[in-house]
Amino acid sequence: MIRAIIGVLGALTALVPDRIVAAFERVAVENPDDVEPRRGTRPTLRAEGVVVVALALIGGRAYAWAMYVTGAFGTVLLVVPRAYRAIAARLLYVDPDAVEWRPGFDTFLRLVGGAYVLLGVRELRRDRDAE
Template identity: 45%
Template sequence: MLRQFLGALGILTTLAPDRIVEVFEAIAVKNPDENTVHSWFGLLIRVEGIVLTLAALRNGRLYAWLMNITGIFGAVLFFIPRLYERIAGPLVYENPESVEWNEHLTDGVRVIGAVYVLLALLDRRRRNRA
C-alpha cells in the first residue's frame, strides 16, 4: 500500500509541481506573496515526482534506496527540524532571507520526520520478511 501511495504522490508531483509549491507555501510560509520561487524549482519537483513514480512501480533497488534515504532524512528532520528551514529557504526561494516561516513549522517538520522514519522502518521490515 505504501508503494501505491508513493506512486500516486509521484504522479501528482510530476503533473502539478506548481500546486505542490502553493500547498507548501500555504502551510510553511507566512508571507508567500512576498517571495519568489526559483524558476527551476518546478522542474526539480517534477523530477522528484518521476523518481518517486519509477521507484514505486519497480519495487527494487531504487525503491529500497529511496526508502532508506527517506528514513535518514526523516531522522534528521526529527532531531534537527530547524535545519529544514536553512536548507529549504535557499533551495526554494531566490531571496531566502525574506522568507518568514510559520511558527508551527518546526513541530510540523518533526512530525513529518517521525512519519518518514516510521515508513522507512515498516518498509525495511517488509523487505526483510520477503
C-alpha cells in the same frame, strides 16, 4: 498499498508542481507573496515526481533504497527541523533570508519526519524478514 500512495503523490508532484508549491507555502510560509521561488523549482519538482513514480512502479531494491534515504531524511526533520528550514529556504527561494516561516511549522516537520522514519524502518524490517 503504501507504495501505491507514494506513487500517486509522485504523480501529483510531476503533474501539478505549482499546486504542490502553493500547498507547501500555505503550510510553511508566512509571507508567500513576498518570496519568489527559484526558476528551477518547478522543473525539479516534476523530475522528482517522475523519479518517485518510477521507484514506486519498479519496487525492489531501488524502492527499498529510496525508503532508506527517506527514513534518513526523516530523522533530520524529526531531530533538527531548523536545519531543514535553512536548507529549504536556500534551495527553494531567490532570497532565502526573506522567508518567514509559519509558527508551528517545526511541529509539522517533525510529524512528517516521524512518518518518513517509519517508512524507512518498515522497509528495513521487510528486508530483514525476507532474508
